[in-house]
Each structure stands twice: as structure tokens, then as C-alpha cells.
Amino acid sequence: MTASSRPLSRKDIRRENERLILDAAEKVFAEAGFGGATMQLIADMAGLPKANLHYYFPTKESLYRQVVQAIFQDWLKAADIFDDAPGPVEGIGAYIDAKMEISRRHPAGSKVWASEVMHRAPVIQDYLETTLVEWTEGRMSVIRRWIAEGKMDEIDPRHLLYMLWATTQHYADFGHQIETLNGGQPLSDAQWVAAKGAVKRIILKGIGAQPSPAA
Amino acid sequence: MTASSRPLSRKDIRRENERLILDAAEKVFAEAGFGGATMQLIADMAGLPKANLHYYFPTKESLYRQVVQAIFQDWLKAADIFDDAPGPVEGIGAYIDAKMEISRRHPAGSKVWASEVMHRAPVIQDYLETTLVEWTEGRMSVIRRWIAEGKMDEIDPRHLLYMLWATTQHYADFGHQIETLNGGQPLSDAQWVAAKGAVKRIILKGIGAQPSPAA
DNA sequence: GCTTTTTCTGACCGTATGGTCAAGAAAAGA
DNA sequence: TCTTTTCTTGACCATACGGTCAGAAAAAGC
Structure with missing residues (x-):
């Protein structure tokens, strides 16, 4: 049946x-x-x-390793949008949306990742040193290009990336604290929209992102 | 002797x-x-x-509890500067400095705190519901006052606080990742100064903080 | 010095945990 | 149908861990 x-x-x-x-x-x-x-x-x-x-x-460790590796893949994939964007407003805006959505839909994964890194990455240190380093270099060069094209302020791309990671992942990793400060209730749909909006607004203005000219 | x-x-x-x-x-x-x-x-x-x-x-739990409580005290104390400041440039700027300094000098504490919250705050949930809620309300009203006085943009104070916490604590909690992306070296003094500067610059500009008039 | 209180510590205990194994059930192949 | 391969699972094992305890050592009080 x-x-x-x-x-x-x-x-x-x-x-x-x-x-x-x-x-x-x-x-x-x-x-x-x-x-x-x-x-x-x-x-x-x-x-x-x-x-x-x-x-x-x-073993428990092999199971854990597979969990972490799967999360790492998601983590990297979230930034495909980044490269093809004409400028920071679209690129970084979409990246923030994507990472906030991961925090919302997949908070457990984010926490496991945070925990792994906090404990000095015992199982994925090699990935950090290879894949993550390359990935970060790639995104930094995109940001540098935008700066050179006058599309945003001259900001150290490293610290911008850290701020993006920190802020978006915070909504997953510290979701319990946020929930407690929200009267014990999980963020509503409207509150998630507001959160995304606030993050994008502050960061995009903070880096002096210039809207791309209409095509 | x-x-x-x-x-x-x-x-x-x-x-x-x-x-x-x-x-x-x-x-x-x-x-x-x-x-x-x-x-x-x-x-x-x-x-x-x-x-x-x-x-x-x-017991192990009682030891852990004392560790976490001590950290929570530091965490709260870091924001005494906040209240007396004439405006966001001084207040939030000093808060960022203070919290970045904690991340630098006291990374273990920050990680324990992050871990506790990530695991749904099994030992300090009552503090979150009382002390942290009150503390947050207080800081939010300061921010609202600044907004009313035209000293910064109309930003939801909640999300601003989350961004401040996220960004500053990231340098401790994800210090290992940052170190790996820094060629395996801990941030130098100059790099810490640059990090603080970047964070302050982006956030203060991002919220449209108006410098206070000279006294 | 003698007694009391506090501090120290090796040896020990019960339990929980990661992991194994052997024997059976179920699917695939012939 | 019979054989082979894969999957399932209760029972079991060795170890590591949190915690206890009794008695020694060291301060403090008198």
C-alpha cells in the first residue's frame, strides 16, 4: 500500500x-x-x-567527521552568488540573505561547525588550510575589485568577511540567547525579515556600498 | 627565601x-x-x-557553574562605558574596544560562554532570563535615546546589539579559524588594531552615527 | 606540647560509554 | 529453491570517568 x-x-x-x-x-x-x-x-x-x-x-569520530564535512560543503556553497554579482549591494546582500537562511533552516549544522572550530578544528583542520584558504582568497579578490571600481569603501576584505560570518551565524549559534531575549519565543517570520534587513542595512551602509547603475 | x-x-x-x-x-x-x-x-x-x-x-558541574558565572560577570561589566557616553561614536566605539579586548585577552572565557549558550544554557538560563534581559533593556533604551536625539539612524537596537556581540566575540570564538586564515599565525598587535578599527568603522558608519559636538 | 580543624591524596567503586560479536533476518543472485 | 551477500540486533566487554573515602599531613588554636 x-x-x-x-x-x-x-x-x-x-x-x-x-x-x-x-x-x-x-x-x-x-x-x-x-x-x-x-x-x-x-x-x-x-x-x-x-x-x-x-x-x-x-566509530563515533567517523560519524562526526561526515557530519562536519557535509556542513562545510553547505557553508562554501552559500557563496556562489557572491562572484557573479555586479557589485557589493547585490553580492553581499545576497550572501547575507543566504547565510541568514542557513542559520534559520539549519541551525544545528551551524552549531556543530562553530563547535568544531572552537575546539581547534580537530577533524577538519586540513580543509581549513586548503579549501577555506582558497575560498577566502577568491572572495577577497572580488571585494578588492569592487573597491578598485569605486563600488565601496576601502575596507580590509578579511574583516568584512569575518563580520559577515560572525553576524549571520550568530543567529543560529546564539539562537537560544536571542530566543530568550525575545520573550522565550523563536523569531517570527516578520522578525527574521527584520533581522536580515537590519544586518544588510548596517553592513552595506557601513562599507559605503554604491548601488550598481541600472542596466 | x-x-x-x-x-x-x-x-x-x-x-x-x-x-x-x-x-x-x-x-x-x-x-x-x-x-x-x-x-x-x-x-x-x-x-x-x-x-x-x-x-x-x-562536582564537575559545580566547577563548571562557577566558571560560567565568572565569565558572565565580565561580560556584563564590559558595558559600563556604554551608559555615560554622550553618543554612539563614543559609547559603541568604546564598547567595541572593550569587547575586542576581552576576546583578545580572555578567549577561553568567551568560548565557554558561547558553548554554554549554544547548548541552550543548561546552567545559566535563569541569569539569561533575569539579568541579561534587564541589561539588554537598559542598553536598548540608551540606543533609542540616541536615535531620538538624531545621533544615529533608526536602527532596531536589538539587532545592533546582536551584531556587536557577534562580531567582537567572533574574534575569540573563531580565533582558530582566523589564525589559520592568517597563515597559521595569531593576529599581531597591529592586526588587532586594524581589526578593531575595521569593526568600529563599518558599524559606526553603518548606523549613521553622528559625532558629538565638541564640548 | 596537645588538640582541633583544615587540607591533601592514593586507592578504590559503580556506572556509562564506545565498540565488538555472533547469530539471525532479509534481500539479491543463481 | 538454494546460496550468497547484506543488514539487523541483543548481549557482551574493556575502559574511562565522576565521585568517594579513609587516613596522613599540615596549619590553627589553646
Whole structure:
């Protein structure tokens, strides 16, 4: 009858279970940290026996590594918009929107990432040194080009990027604090719109972003 | 001969050991998280036997609680400057300086705080709901006054505060990432000055802060 | 000096955790 | 249908951890 009652192929089973486990793991790692997370907790949240987790992921660390790597991919992808934009208003504006949306839809991932970096990146240090460094260089050169073209103030691109990361990720990583300061309620849709607007407004004005001329 | 060879009074011993333990605990909690930290690690870093830790702090949680509470005090104190300032340029500028200085001198504390909040503030939720809420209200009314006096743009004070917290604390919490992007080197004195300058410049311009008239 | 109080610490304990394993169930292949 | 491969899982193990404790050492009080 239902799709779930018909027997699943092995590939489907594997994909489905890996997804269940990774999703559960992300949440548990985000809420408890690597050290505080237990395989049993992850298993319970995934609705599988603990031994089954070790069938798909041999160790807790290997499971954690996959969670972090997946998050890193999202993190990088969010900035494809950046490059093709004609100027900072579009490029940085869209980047802020994208990263705020990640913070909203995917706060657990952001927290795991923050935790990993705070603990000196024990599992993804090599990625930081290669992929992240290259990525950052690329974005910095885009920003420098905008500066050279007079489209924004002469700001050190590094610190601008840090501010963008810090501000947008704060809404995920410190979401609990924000919620508490919001009377214990999660931000409403309207409040998220206001948050995005405030961030974009302050930063774009702060860097003296000049609107691109209409095409 | 030396001060350390003469016998210490009981009060001195207690104060000294509590300090040793709290300092070590802050570092270990920052590097490993609450779950990843072990009493043995903290004991080793403090140079004391583990049983001695339990003499001064009955449980790991009580030790952690004291660490977090001390950090929270620093966190609040950093904003005394805020209130007496004539306008946003002085007030927010000084606040940014103060918080950047905390990130520089006291990164472990900032990380412990971030970790606590990320994990839904299990031990200081009551402080968030009382002290932090009051503190935030107070600062928001200062900002609203500045807006009413035409000293800055009409910005939602909440999101401005979040941006200040996010940006300044980022230099501590994500210090490892920043260090990696700085060629593996910690920020130099000059780079810290540049960082502070960039942050102040972008934010103060971003909120349209008007310099106060000379007295 | 003698007693009391506080501090110190190695040895120990119960529990929780990451991980293993063997045997069975289920799908795939022949 | 029979065999092979993959998946599932309860029971189990070794270890590490938070915490305890009894007795020694050291100050403080008298």
C-alpha cells in the first residue's frame, strides 16, 4: 500500500539509514557537543539500535567527521552568488540573505561547525588550510575589485568577511540567547525579515556600498 | 627565601588553589567542551591531584557553574562605558574596544560562554532570563535615546546589539579559524588594531552615527 | 606540647560509554 | 529453491570517568 510497506532495495535502505543517522547525529552533536553526545542518544533519535549505527559508521569520530564535512560543503556553497554579482549591494546582500537562511533552516549544522572550530578544528583542520584558504582568497579578490571600481569603501576584505560570518551565524549559534531575549519565543517570520534587513542595512551602509547603475 | 617557600595561611591556600583550578577549568572547558572535559585533565593542568579538585568543588558541574558565572560577570561589566557616553561614536566605539579586548585577552572565557549558550544554557538560563534581559533593556533604551536625539539612524537596537556581540566575540570564538586564515599565525598587535578599527568603522558608519559636538 | 580543624591524596567503586560479536533476518543472485 | 551477500540486533566487554573515602599531613588554636 504505502511506499514504506513495500520492501526497500539495499541501496535505498543504506541511503535512508545513513540519512536518518546523519540527521540525528547533527542534532545531538549540536546540542551536546562531541564529548557530550552519545551513540545511544543518536541511535534513539534516529530510531535505530545502537549496534546498527556502528554498522554504517564504524566509530563515533567517523560519524562526526561526515557530519562536519557535509556542513562545510553547505557553508562554501552559500557563496556562489557572491562572484557573479555586479557589485557589493547585490553580492553581499545576497550572501547575507543566504547565510541568514542557513542559520534559520539549519541551525544545528551551524552549531556543530562553530563547535568544531572552537575546539581547534580537530577533524577538519586540513580543509581549513586548503579549501577555506582558497575560498577566502577568491572572495577577497572580488571585494578588492569592487573597491578598485569605486563600488565601496576601502575596507580590509578579511574583516568584512569575518563580520559577515560572525553576524549571520550568530543567529543560529546564539539562537537560544536571542530566543530568550525575545520573550522565550523563536523569531517570527516578520522578525527574521527584520533581522536580515537590519544586518544588510548596517553592513552595506557601513562599507559605503554604491548601488550598481541600472542596466 | 622566596615567597612560595614560606607556609601559606589557610585562606591563602584556599584562594590560591581555587584560582588555579578555576583557571585550568576554564581552559579545559573551552578546548574540550563540558562533555569532553575531564576532571583528570583539569587536575593535571592545575598541577593538583584529582581528589583535591573534588575537595574544593564537589562536582564537575559545580566547577563548571562557577566558571560560567565568572565569565558572565565580565561580560556584563564590559558595558559600563556604554551608559555615560554622550553618543554612539563614543559609547559603541568604546564598547567595541572593550569587547575586542576581552576576546583578545580572555578567549577561553568567551568560548565557554558561547558553548554554554549554544547548548541552550543548561546552567545559566535563569541569569539569561533575569539579568541579561534587564541589561539588554537598559542598553536598548540608551540606543533609542540616541536615535531620538538624531545621533544615529533608526536602527532596531536589538539587532545592533546582536551584531556587536557577534562580531567582537567572533574574534575569540573563531580565533582558530582566523589564525589559520592568517597563515597559521595569531593576529599581531597591529592586526588587532586594524581589526578593531575595521569593526568600529563599518558599524559606526553603518548606523549613521553622528559625532558629538565638541564640548 | 596537645588538640582541633583544615587540607591533601592514593586507592578504590559503580556506572556509562564506545565498540565488538555472533547469530539471525532479509534481500539479491543463481 | 538454494546460496550468497547484506543488514539487523541483543548481549557482551574493556575502559574511562565522576565521585568517594579513609587516613596522613599540615596549619590553627589553646
